[in-house]
Amino acid sequence: MEEKSYLAPPEQAPDLKIPNGSTVVNVRIIDSTTRMTIPAAHLLLPEIGQHNTMAGAPSFSFLIEHPSGRKLVFDLGLRKDFKNLPPVVQKFLADFGWEITVQKNISEILEENGVPSSTIEAVIWSHHHFDHVGDMCTFPSSTKIIVGPGFKSAYLPGWPTNENSSLAEKDWEDRTIQELSYGSNNEELAIGSFRAVDFFGDGSYYILDSPGHTVGHIAALARVTVGGQGTSSDTFVLMGGDTCHFAGQFRPTQYRPLPVEVILSPLPHIHAGACPGSLFQDLHPHKNATEPFYEMPQTSTVDLEAAHESIRKLQLFDAADNVLVVIAHDESVVDGIDFFPNAINLWKKKGYSEKVRWQFLSCFGGHEGHEWVKVRTKDSIGVGFEMK
Numbered sequence: 001m002e003e004k005s006y007l008a009p010p011e012q013a014p015d016l017k018i019p020n021g022s023t024v025v026n027v028r029i030i031d032s033t034t035r036m037t038i039p040a041a042h043l044l045l046p047e048i049g050q051h052n053t054m055a056g057a058p059s060f061s062f063l064i065e066h067p068s069g070r071k072l073v074f075d076l077g078l079r080k081d082f083k084n085l086p087p088v089v090q091k092f093l094a095d096f097g098w099e100i101t102v103q104k105n106i107s108e109i110l111e112e113n114g115v116p117s118s119t120i121e122a123v124i125w126s127h128h129h130f131d132h133v134g135d136m137c138t139f140p141s142s143t144k145i146i147v148g149p150g151f152k153s154a155y156l157p158g159w160p161t162n163e164n165s166s167l168a169e170k171d172w173e174d175r176t177i178q179e180l181s182y183g184s185n186n187e188e189l190a191i192g193s194f195r196a197v198d199f200f201g202d203g204s205y206y207i208l209d210s211p212g213h214t215v216g217h218i219a220a221l222a223r224v225t226v227g228g229q230g231t232s233s234d235t236f237v238l239m240g241g242d243t244c245h246f247a248g249q250f251r252p253t254q255y256r257p258l259p260v261e262v263i264l265s266p267l268p269h270i271h272a273g274a275c276p277g278s279l280f281q282d283l284h285p286h287k288n289a290t291e292p293f294y295e296m297p298q299t300s301t302v303d304l305e306a307a308h309e310s311i312r313k314l315q316l317f318d319a320a321d322n323v324l325v326v327i328a329h330d331e332s333v334v335d336g337i338d339f340f341p342n343a344i345n346l347w348k349k350k351g352y353s354e355k356v357r358w359q360f361l362s363c364f365g366g367h368e369g370h371e372w373v374k375v376r377t378k379d380s381i382g383v384g385f386e387m388k
Helices: 087-096 106-112 151-155 277-283 304-318 352-356 359-364
Strands: 026-031 035-039 053-057 060-065 071-074 099-101 122-124 144-147 177-179 189-191 194-198 205-209 218-225 235-241 261-264 273-276 323-327 370-376 381-387
Touching: 026 106, 026 218, 060 218, 151 177, 189 205, 235 304, 261 277, 261 359, 273 277, 277 359, 304 323
Parallel strands: 071 122, 122 144, 144 177, 235 323, 273 381
Antiparallel strands: 026 060, 035 053, 035 099, 060 071, 189 194, 194 205, 205 218, 218 235, 261 273, 370 381
């Protein structure tokens, strides 16, 4: 475990049983330039303190490059001309008060950095929502779309044939939509507890079945370094999509409880320091150091129990020291890791997991009703907050 001291004794997480492999993919996380301000109650349950808004939420994409030269993109964020999204999406944004901005399409970001859109074999949609599917019309028809099981029957046809669809049919006009299927019970590949497809057939990139938020929601696991001493010495990046929407929906856990001291940089004008984890435990709805702060509300799922189960599976990966979990809208990592055009493969060597793991806790300070203050701990003076 990375942290040396916890507020509760950590349990040993089950072995993920990732098959051995000698091939890695290059992974580059793309900040899609999407930013969303969302009422927290739409995506998080329960309400905690004054954390009532998810402000500046990004929507990440991932460029996956195989040694063979094959390239994939996982998710596309929001399209730049979002005002041309289908009417049902426009109505949703107006009715529910989501504020969104986006500066560039993913294809533009790729092209500006020497990756022609014509070289992208496929775009993987984690699911069908507008802040993930981007604008497929900016890719050539040779770029296919990969979706999860049940996607076509649940969400096709699109708009305008189906006037209530959030998907635009022109996005897949003259291109292939490939729907994944997972093997029978006797043939299924399982990574952790997720059903998986070994996309390249060499253990470098697995597409994971993580339903609940939507029908056919998928995540992915990339092998990014090989240690030469078995799977435990390899490192991985898990692309979580919207398996959940906020890091506090899968952290903390019994495998990685709240630490005794949390390192936060909650406000740009305050120097980072050690903050007692007990401050955050006191804010927890159950005063618990081993359960996530939030759950997924029924309103943001098609199957609440499946969503909860997918999150439980995600937690097993987050418990592993050799897996970096990145969900699509995790604002807390924006200033803490390397983004495209840089690769994320050396995340462990650079200590990114320790740096960003608990940054989501800063959401509880800096809002009305809270005040960031200096907190004296046993060994240092750091940053904490108090309720006003």
